Amino acid sequence: NTVIRTTTTTAYNQGRLVQYRDNFFVEGVQYSAVMDSRTTQVCRHLDGRIFKPNDPDLDRLSPPNHYNCRSLLVPVMVDETPEEGDFVTEGQKGKGKQLAGKGFV
Numbered sequence: 001n002t003v004i005r006t007t008t009t010t011a012y013n014q015g016r017l018v019q020y021r022d023n024f025f026v027e028g029v030q031y032s033a034v035m036d037s038r039t040t041q042v043c044r045h046l047d048g049r050i051f052k053p054n055d056p057d058l059d060r061l062s063p064p065n066h067y068n069c070r071s072l073l074v075p076v077m078v079d080e081t082p083e084e085g086d087f088v089t090e091g092q093k094g095k096g097k098q099l100a101g102k103g104f105v
Contacts, residue, residue, distance in 0.1 A: 028076035042099035
């Protein structure tokens with residue numbers, strides 16, 4: 001069940017990411033985690049962070065970042081007008097990569 005759930009999450013989020021990158025109405029891609037007692041450190045850290053659609057770090061930090069990950073990528077449309085300060089910083093991405101590296105063996 002774990003492998004199927006994790007693989008399904010991978011396929012779902014990668015399909016969404018391809019669609020977002022091909023759509024000029026998408027200004028950003030937001031990491032959305034299910035926040036409860038089972039939420040991991042990496043998903044807690046990345047929750048709400050907005051990436052530019054073509055950010056190469058988005059490929060590395062897209063869910064799933066661990067087994068049984070329930071996080072999703074959601075579009076931020078151009079009419080939502082995110083400001084530059086709303087986007088993920090290099091430091092936040094670095095910490096996310098460090099935490100994500102602990103998720104899979």
